[in-house]
Amino acid sequence: MASGKNFSDLINGEQPVLVDFYATWCGPCQMMQPILQETASKVGGMAKIIKIDVDKNPLAASKYQVKGVPTLILFHKGKPVWRQSGVVPAHQLVQVIQQHALENA
Template sequence: MASGKKFCELINSDQPVLVDFYATWCGPCQMMQPILQETAAKIGDKAKILKVDVDKNPLAASKYQVRGVPTLILFRNGQPVWRQSGVVPAHQLEQVIRQHTLEKA
């Protein structure tokens, strides 16, 4: 997974970056995996999708006040523009990403 510096570089991109804060022991997190794969296939290069294991990256989880997993945060130019905890359906993720790719920061 991305190191701290690399993580900051990735989320500071003009391209939206959806970050899935997850844990390997989390059942709902495992349910998100195929949803994220489906979303990635639909959105192509409109956004990046990153997975951050909160147990291996506690500083990132703490910085963004991730209290439960899964927590999804969409970043644009380093700023969180959307966040939600829990399982999110693929069509909702796709809609949120498309909304933030059409807006120019």
């Protein structure tokens, strides 16, 4: 989806970016799709949400030490400010995004 300079440009922006490191063969990763859609509808323009396939982007996964999928990392101005592996409920993702967006507004 995003690679190289695109990924770097995205996470280095002013807007927080939630990155879902996933794999197509991963069951819990598939469970995250509707959760991410719900999260996106609740946070609107407060943050971007992108998905990175670890099999197609092994360098990005390696750089951020993604050992298992799904791993969610919230970046703000290029720095990881929150991360969690496994399925994360939408209300928790919304809370984390709102907290970081407000802290850095």
